[in-house]
Amino acid sequence: MNVTLKIWRQPDAASEGAIHTYEVADVSPDMSFLEMLDVLNEQLNDRGEEPVAFESDCREGICGNCGLMINGEAHGPEVTTTCQLHMRSFTDGDTITVEPWRADAFPVLKDLVVDRGALDRMIQAGGYISVNTGSAPEAHSVPVPKDDADRAFNVATCIGCGACVAACPNGSASLFLGAKVTHLGLLPQGQPERDERVVNMVAQHDHEGFGGCTNIGACTAACPKEIPLDVISQLNKDLRTAIKHGH
Numbered sequence: 001m002n003v004t005l006k007i008w009r010q011p012d013a014a015s016e017g018a019i020h021t022y023e024v025a026d027v028s029p030d031m032s033f034l035e036m037l038d039v040l041n042e043q044l045n046d047r048g049e050e051p052v053a054f055e056s057d058c059r060e061g062i063c064g065n066c067g068l069m070i071n072g073e074a075h076g077p078e079v080t081t082t083c084q085l086h087m088r089s090f091t092d093g094d095t096i097t098v099e100p101w102r103a104d105a106f107p108v109l110k111d112l113v114v115d116r117g118a119l120d121r122m123i124q125a126g127g128y129i130s131v132n133t134g135s136a137p138e139a140h141s142v143p144v145p146k147d148d149a150d151r152a153f154n155v156a157t158c159i160g161c162g163a164c165v166a167a168c169p170n171g172s173a174s175l176f177l178g179a180k181v182t183h184l185g186l187l188p189q190g191q192p193e194r195d196e197r198v199v200n201m202v203a204q205h206d207h208e209g210f211g212g213c214t215n216i217g218a219c220t221a222a223c224p225k226e227i228p229l230d231v232i233s234q235l236n237k238d239l240r241t242a243i244k245h246g247h
């Protein structure tokens, strides 16, 4: 396959960026999108040009580092992470536009790399859970209903990639936040600090400049882990309860 790439290039956070056009030849349909970008970077290196900066780590869909806006869609045309997107999802001769996540709370650092530290600061604002450390407790000593355990496990699969924020017209991180709050709120270990946690995390969300949720649903459609939209209802419910309790 031969593809034309229109890629956002920006030397650093303070500089203006622009779209640059590159041709990449001999792309295998079995390459991942990131492997195709590796090929481009080898070509740029050979020509003595600056390679395109982009993030990746695991390349297995589990670390959340690799988000790109591909043809206007977070992580591209499949429900997966950018590293698990393969070139067979495109057609020979395609022109593909590649941009960084676009959100006020995710400033561009260079080319396709954004600072997603705001998500980490929200987790930090959530604080600790007061469980005893030491050896693992006996598995049946704290019973958890099966439905709760399954849902907690499902929402805990959020990898913090930020696609939900990039896809949302409001730049809201409500799906991410809802996943984190729901995960701990369903488990006995999450109860003692439950009210404080949701209040502090929502305050940090707003402080970071993320927008509010208006129930559009673009977040859940873009989420590679298919986190359901109703975690945002749970988030709102937990926040109302915490406020009722005087937080």
Ligand code: SF4
Pocket (backbone or CB within 6 Å): 157, 158, 159, 160, 161, 162, 163, 164, 165, 175, 176, 179, 219, 222, 223, 224, 225, 226, 227
């Ligand atoms: S909710 Fe989904 S899209 Fe948002 S950070 Fe988690 S995994 Fe990524």
Ligand code: FES
Pocket (backbone or CB within 6 Å): 055, 056, 057, 058, 059, 060, 061, 062, 063, 064, 065, 066, 081, 082, 083, 084
């Ligand atoms: S590089 Fe880890 S999820 Fe894509």
